[in-house]
Amino acid sequence: xxxxxxxxxxxxxxxxxxxxGDWTATGVSIDSRTVAPGDLFVALAGPSFDGxxxxxxxxxxxxxxxxVHRRPEGLPETAPLLMVKDSLExxxxxxxxxxxxxxxxxxxxxxSVGKTSSKEMLRAALSGAGQTYASTASFNxxxxxxxxxxxxxxKADYGVFEMGMNHPGEIRALVDLVRPKVALVxxxxxxxxxxxxxxxxxxxxxxxxxxxxxxxxxxxxxNADAPRSALLRxxxxxxxAKVVRFGRxxxxxxxxxxxxxxxxxxxxxxxxxxxxxxxxxGLPGRHMVLNALGVLAAALAVGLSPETTxxxxxxxxxxxxxxxxxxxxxxxxxxFILIDEGYNANPTSVGVALExxxxxxxxxxxxxxxxxxxxxELGDRSAELxxxxxxxxxxxxxxxxxxxGAEMLALQEALPQQLxxxxxxxSAELAPLVxxxxxxxxxVLVKGSLGTRMAVIVSALETLEPTKINxxxx
Numbered sequence: 001x002x003x004x005x006x007x008x009x010x011x012x013x014x015x016x017x018x019x020x021g022d023w024t025a026t027g028v029s030i031d032s033r034t035v036a037p038g039d040l041f042v043a044l045a046g047p048s049f050d051g052x053x054x055x056x057x058x059x060x061x062x063x064x065x066x067x068v069h070r071r072p073e074g075l076p077e078t079a080p081l082l083m084v085k086d087s088l089e090x091x092x093x094x095x096x097x098x099x100x101x102x103x104x105x106x107x108x109x110x111x112s113v114g115k116t117s118s119k120e121m122l123r124a125a126l127s128g129a130g131q132t133y134a135s136t137a138s139f140n141x142x143x144x145x146x147x148x149x150x151x152x153x154x155k156a157d158y159g160v161f162e163m164g165m166n167h168p169g170e171i172r173a174l175v176d177l178v179r180p181k182v183a184l185v186x187x188x189x190x191x192x193x194x195x196x197x198x199x200x201x202x203x204x205x206x207x208x209x210x211x212x213x214x215x216x217x218x219x220x221x222x223n224a225d226a227p228r229s230a231l232l233r234x235x236x237x238x239x240x241a242k243v244v245r246f247g248r249x250x251x252x253x254x255x256x257x258x259x260x261x262x263x264x265x266x267x268x269x270x271x272x273x274x275x276x277x278x279x280x281x282g283l284p285g286r287h288m289v290l291n292a293l294g295v296l297a298a299a300l301a302v303g304l305s306p307e308t309t310x311x312x313x314x315x316x317x318x319x320x321x322x323x324x325x326x327x328x329x330x331x332x333x334x335x336f337i338l339i340d341e342g343y344n345a346n347p348t349s350v351g352v353a354l355e356x357x358x359x360x361x362x363x364x365x366x367x368x369x370x371x372x373x374x375x376x377e378l379g380d381r382s383a384e385l386x387x388x389x390x391x392x393x394x395x396x397x398x399x400x401x402x403x404x405g406a407e408m409l410a411l412q413e414a415l416p417q418q419l420x421x422x423x424x425x426x427s428a429e430l431a432p433l434v435x436x437x438x439x440x441x442x443x444v445l446v447k448g449s450l451g452t453r454m455a456v457i458v459s460a461l462e463t464l465e466p467t468k469i470n471x472x473x474x
Contacts, residue, residue, distance in 0.1 A: 011082055041058035099149050122134070224245035371402040372401065400419065
């Protein structure tokens, strides 16, 4: 039996709204396409859609009620509604009330890269110690965080929430809702530079807003290797937080000592405050290991043991768009490895993805191929930062580079001629060229900002058509 989440009366009190009908919701949804029976449907109004137009469809699919700020046309007079002044403000109020009524130990995660991967690692690490809830996908913005809070089960022991931003002040509003016991900053990197004239200083200050919402006596977990790490520490300590650091730096309380990548996993030895500790991470790559070290520090900050935390980390699988690797059979025999890093990109995340490509060995006569899309929102430094990837591309042992987007032309021009395999304006135009070049034994990395739609290329590689394949001997 599904546990009740919100009664009509509770939701009305939380939002200051006026209820119509008596109902009990077992979930909260903002998407009429995926709404489930028992959900409270929140009709958000966006720039290109208005959820009020889909209230009837949501109710028909089993939603018990709809949170609205206007009455949709065509509904029966008795339709179950919760009328508020503004539906987004109503959702925010619902999330705030959910956090107020819970006794869960909450964690907040932010950073230029690694937020979602760290969130999933922490979910797995905490699950061995109690009922753990974490936000879905990358629900880390002004509607994603309150929605995640509104969905949190009443009896959850732990809650894990991801917080993102591309402008100053955005994390401040989100952490005010979450009020975490532990705040983890994964990395500071040149992302969204178009909105930060101060550069990395501005980005670090914006990420440090997460410390402002820490519960009294809370812990700030900081990447000691990150640019502006000292600034983050200073800001956290000024706010009264206890600071612990992780990384390869000798200043880190949680320090990486040894790393061995073994196929799809990593064997790790680290120095903890209590002594050396070894564990296995079900994900390959140095960047994933450093994320796991931050997760280890966050979990131990609330009293978990290293052993309990490591048990959860051992069984992890890479997420789609964030390092997921697949071995894909070729028509007529043979196979290649696809590394899907297509969810998002900035100079730091592309660099670590290329390092992962370097550590993944081709088979037989296979090669390393990189397929890169634009890194967006880099402002005046975009051309410089794209061209600056050339060193990492060559160090990764790439034999061919495919790229798409106007900004990636700067990288093409910075590379030796023999690496400039193909460039097109869009991922859709580039996809068939990549598909046609694959041979058995290849390792193919796909990486780019979300706006470049690199998932189009990933999908094309996952569903290869025989007529598009050049057959090369292994």
